[in-house]
Amino acid sequence: MATLLRYLLILILLGAVAFWFLTRPQSVDADLFTGLQGDPESGETIFWAGGCASCHAAPEAKGDARLVLAGGYRIESPFGTFIAPNISPTAEGLAGWSVEDLGNALLHGTSPEGRHYYPSFPYGSYQHMQPQAIADLKAFLDTLPPSDATSLPHEVRFPYNLTRGIGLWKRLNMTSGWVLENADTPELERGRYLVEALGHCAECHTPRTATGGLDRSQWMAGAPNPSGKGRIPAISPEKMDWSATDIAYYLETGLTPDYDSAGGQMVSVIANMGHLPKEDRHAIAAYLKALANN
């Protein structure tokens, strides 16, 4: 009996050590950003392509006010409500962050204090970002207007409020490969980077598995709206028959082929896309059409 108890204790201990080991927050290699100079002008393109303002600008901010990254946007989900933090260059935001800190956040979902961020911050997509893009983005974020708005804590229930478990989520769901494996033209490669990495389109347009990761077998096939009623529409070629021109024009103007206009969250996405060069919107369209051959 005593042997069995000891055996069980050892098993529990081993389990705890394994959990601790498996759920450690990861960070970037020390030399990832060595020698990289951030260019704020390129960083602005990254900023709009990445859709940062859609969550980090104050809710309902329009025009230039979308450059004040005060936070406060609420993302409702089955796990609770996530509240986007202030990421403006102030003490409440990213003041004091190094480019490595930003790299850890975007590539590994790890905070400067070494904690896991919730995947409502879409690092599952941002993990594909190039180091130069992160350096550029950092340089651009540093130029933005300050806000002293307080970052509010997420309203998340037990057990989801124990962030260590997010390490397991990452192990299960952070897949480093591209979905579109063959991007054999520069345009497709750019489109893939814009859609799968920066634009993080799949985070809403792809349904999720039981563990809350993206179901890559149903890529862009539409999904329930995590923030309420209705569905996020499918944008995969099997389910959406818009031409590439239609898609690019929609991303520029918000006008559908029927000349209805975008509503809801897509209005904010289109405001972001309008800041990109025309070639980028066409690259996104080319990518979506190319999914048919995947």
Place this chain on the structure above:
Amino acid sequence: MKSVLLLISGLLVAGIVATTAFSQDDIDPAIASAIKARQSHMHLNAFNLGLLGAMAKGEISYDAQAATAAAENLAALARMDESRYWPSGSDMETLGVERTEALAKIWAEDSAIGESAQRMIETSAAMATAAGAGLDSLRGAMGPLAKSCGGCHEDYRVKKD
């Protein structure tokens, strides 16, 4: 002959049943008619915008006269008095999404719908001037005009499936 009569009377009965089903509308006919009017107005917007969009996309060739005509229609539509389109109680929360996608916050105290409508008047007037002055000029006016559509749809229309 008998079967023809039977068929006719059958059709008549079906017609009556169908009409009764339709007229058993539980909503105020005045509200139903206002909703129909504003939705028709939206169709007219889309119809005229569609010509400008097709030119901007390069799907049809640019025609200054046709573009100006469509743009002037849009400008006229934007200037129309819409106060009778929006009776109170004609919102999605009251009537359900099958009847209308217009959110109740349109009627709220702090509603900015008037400013959005004003922007539509300005951007469609700008398009009426720009549309005849070449394709690039038309394309340039399209952005602000489309944005004024989204300005309302973002905040005041229920998120669609």
